[in-house]
Amino acid sequence: MPRFSIIVPVYKVQGFLRECLDSVLTQSYGDFEVIAVDDRSPDGSGAILDEYAARDARVRVLHLPENVGLGRARNAGRERAAGDYVLFLDSDDRCTPGLLAAVAARLETTGDPDMLVFDHVRTHWWGRGGRSDSADLLAEAGTETFRVRESPQYLKLFLVAWNKAYRRAFLEEHGLEYAAGLYEDAPVTYRSMVLADRIACLGRIGVEYRQRRQGAITRTPGRRHFEIFPQYEGLFAFLEQRPDLDWARPLLLERALDHMLFVLAREDRVRPADRGDFYREIRSFHRRHLPEGGFPEPDGWRGVETRLLASAPYASYAAVRRLRDLRASALGRKRRVVRKASGTALRTWYAAQSKRPLDPHLAVYSATHHRGVSGDPAAIHAKASEIAPHIRGVWVVREDAVDALPPGIDHVTPGSRRYHEVMARATYWVNNVNWPGTLAKRPGSVHIHTHQGTPLKYMGADLLTKPGARHGFDVPQMLRRADRWDYSLVAGLHAERAWERAYPCHFTSLRTGSPRNDALVGADPERGREVRERLGIPDGDTVVLYAPTRRDYRKGGHVDRFDPARFAEDLGPGHTLVVRLHPSLAGGVARGLGLAELHRRGVLVDATDEPHVEDVLLASDALVTDYSALMFDYALLDRPIVVHADDWGAFAASRGAYFDITADAPGHVSRSYRELAWLFASGTWQDREAERLRAGFRERYCEFEDGQAAERVVRLLMLGEAGGAPLPAARRTSGAGARSEALVER
Structure with missing residues (x-):
């Protein structure tokens, strides 16, 4: 008897059916059966089902003699189910990697409840949507079971069949069946919820719910x-x-x-x-x-x-609804007027402060859109506090990030009165992203742009040839903001050339190295051990860091390349898998993938929210990434790197790349999960060829990384001296990248 029976009713979905079935059959948890019900589909769906059944014994196909509709097709499949639990999956949707393993684990920890509800994400025809309305409710449930009578708010969970695992005996005991017609989910969902003695939740995205452009009867x-x-x-x-x-x-x-x-x-x-x-x-x-x-x-x-x-009759209802729409419109206009008035007052204050002299001892810092103290700006601030303590540093930080600031950090929040005062009078501006366009660059101020790593994917003006990747970005505005840069910090000649091409603006390229990477050059082993201990990694384990980047061909930015729980298991005893998503994917995406749940169960360590990526790098023994800029930083540690490039063609076509990472990699390249698992199982990930590739990569792309970048920046640009390590040559770009004389050391 299998643990799960997965019922897939099928009707006119031949274009989506293979993806649906593959999402089930490639699950890391294999104790299941698939009962596919061909609801007399007039297209080629039935043949596809027979093809899958012929090659995988877990697939059973039921061909109905007549079309009976979605509800009754589900009933037909359930009657033949033999699993402990029944899951329903619509044939144009797909399961996310690791779903069944996560469901099985939660069922075990909750003692086989009557039903378990998990999360979903909408996948529109133009891309992936955001988190569901049920996400917070599912998270609040934790690991305990409940009854609806005591927790009626859970009746508001999404009203569908495919976000639940039902105990089969529970369905049979209460005769729960779907009726014919639309909205067939409602009676079964509500009956089951009020009848269930024990309900569990799993705050993990389990299904990608496809929103088709056309053909959906509910729309x-x-x-x-x-x-x-x-x-x-x-x-x-x-x-x-x-x-x-x-x-x-x-x-x-x-x-x-x-x-x-x-x-x-x-x-x-x-x-x-x-x-x-x-x-x-x-x-x-x-x-x-x-x-x-x-x-x-x-x-x-x-x-x-x-x-x-x-x-009220319908006419009254319609009139009230029209009045509500008019009021909402009027309220929106009122809010815009208030915002405009407030903005005018702050701009007036900013203009007044801008008439005062610049403060030569004031530096303003920001990182990753005001998310906190991190990256190159943090390294420069720390070094300035040490060797130039007379220069006061103030951080711009979002209100929701203030509580996480380190002790003693002077800060302002965007839009506040003091924010405008600081921005008007600061001499030094340090950021790894562009400052808002509303801020003017004053003569005599020094704008230091640190970037967020060495670029592999297209940036700036190069995005003009990639309409999908630049969606939501105003490239001309981006370049106007970059015109305010005085200095662009680079880690190597490749970065220098790429930034000058991507931002054809008036700035000086400084070959300083990346200040945040000073911690990686000649890394302190003790710091790495401290981070491991804080993350709860067993002493002596080999730590593999998995750090994927964003995808521009998928709305939401994340594409599940493989099941991290399966990878963690395949690495075997004595290994710990640490996962760190791209910073823009933290929060909802990480929760939806179930990383927090896997972390809680000890399957892996979720380091997505770790504030300092350098700590995560130092704590690891090897890096698995796809096309993340972290590989350029990690190469400084001289530890193995594996590039998992199973979608390199799609990534390069949608985003663009400055070179082919599969041909010029810092280590071995895998093009499928099978290859990735083999690299680690065989030990190839750390062989001499990996060492040779890593050394060559570091030589080509990290020439200026010597561990003294932060001191170099502070002494040259804030103290006006060239003390400390010798400053490599720098050059100025103008227009499309014309060169001028190198910056002369003093």
Whole structure:
């Protein structure tokens, strides 16, 4: 008997079906069966199913003699299920890597509950969407089980079949089946939730829910959307037979009315000519099922709508809705006026401060869009505090990052009165991204741009040839902001050439090296041990760091290349896998991938939120990355690097690259997960060829990294001297990159 039975109803999805099935069959957890139900699909879907069944014994195909619809197709599959738990998956969606392993682990820790709910992400035809509305609820549940009677807020979880694992015996005991027609998920979901004695949650994205551009019946206007009413009538007919569930009637009435009013408001569901009839059906449902004690009305606009159902005809409802839309529009205009007035006052203050002399002893710092104290700016600030203590450093930090600042850091928040004063009077400006365009560069101020690493992918003006990658970026505006740079810090000649090409502006390229990498040159072993201890890594383990970068061909920026839990397991005893996502993917994406859950279970270490990437690098023995700029920094440690380039063609085509990393790599290259696992299983990842490739890469791309970059910057640009390590030659760019004389040391 398998642990899981995965039911996949199939109808007219031949273009998506292989991706769906592959997402299940490549799961790291293999104790499952797939029951694919061909709902008399008129395209080639049935043949595809037979092909998969012929080559994988875990796939069983049921060809129905006639088309019965999604709900009944699910029932047909469930009747043949043999697994302990049943999962449903729509055939145009896909499971995320590691889902089944995560579900199995949570079921084990919660003692096999009646049902388990997990998260999802919408994948629109133009790209991946953001986190779901259920994400916070799922996270709040933690690892405990609950009953809806005590935790009614969980009735608001997404109302679908495919975000749950049902205990099969529970489904059979209560005769839970899907009815024909649209909105078939509602009765089964709500019945199961009020009947379940134990429900568990998993705050991990388990399904990519495809939002097709066309063809989805739920987004096709027409009378079929009236099928929502018999679906809910069936639910309340069930409640009539169960007096022990009287407590659930008010809760489910509120949920039913919320769902109906949601459908009514959607222009892609109920046509304008049908809205009066639809509204009257909602009122009729409301009258029939209103309990004597009423029900919990929601707050806000939905509460107003719900109260209107008791007394107002459709014309009144429509008039109130139009009034609400007008008020919302007026409120939006009022807010814009207030913001404009506030902005005018601050600009006036900024202009007044800008007439005062620059403060020669004031430096302002920022890193990664004001997220905190990190990177090259942090290294420069630390060195300035040591050898130029008369220069006061002030950090620009977002309000949500203030609590995480190290003790003693003087800071301002963007937009505040003191922020405008500091920005108007600071002599030294240090940042690894561009400052806002609203800030003017004053004569005599010194703008030091540190970048965020050595570039592999296209940046700046080079994005003009990559429309997908520059989506959301105003390249001309970016270059106007870069015109304010006085100095651009570079780690090697490749970086110098790339930055001058990407930003054809008036700045001087300084061959200083990257200040943040001073910690990596001649790394202190004790610091690495301290970081390992803080992260809970067993003493003596070989630490493999996996650090993938963003993808511009996928909205949201992240593409699951392989299952990190499987990789951690394949590395074997004595190894610890540390995962660090790109900083822009922290938070929601990391939670959705289940990294926090895997971290909690000790499967891997999630270091995505570690404030200093240098610490993470120092704590590791090897780096696995795809196209992250971290590889240029990591090469300074002289530790093995593996480049996992299974989608190099797509990445290079969508983003552009300054060179082919698969031909000029800092170590071995894998083009599939199988190759990656073999490199570590065989020991090849750390052989002499890997050492040779790493040395050559470091020589070509890290020429100016000598461990004294921060001191070099402070002494040259803030103290006006060339003390300390000798300063390599620098050159100025102008226009399209014309050269001028090297900066002369004093």
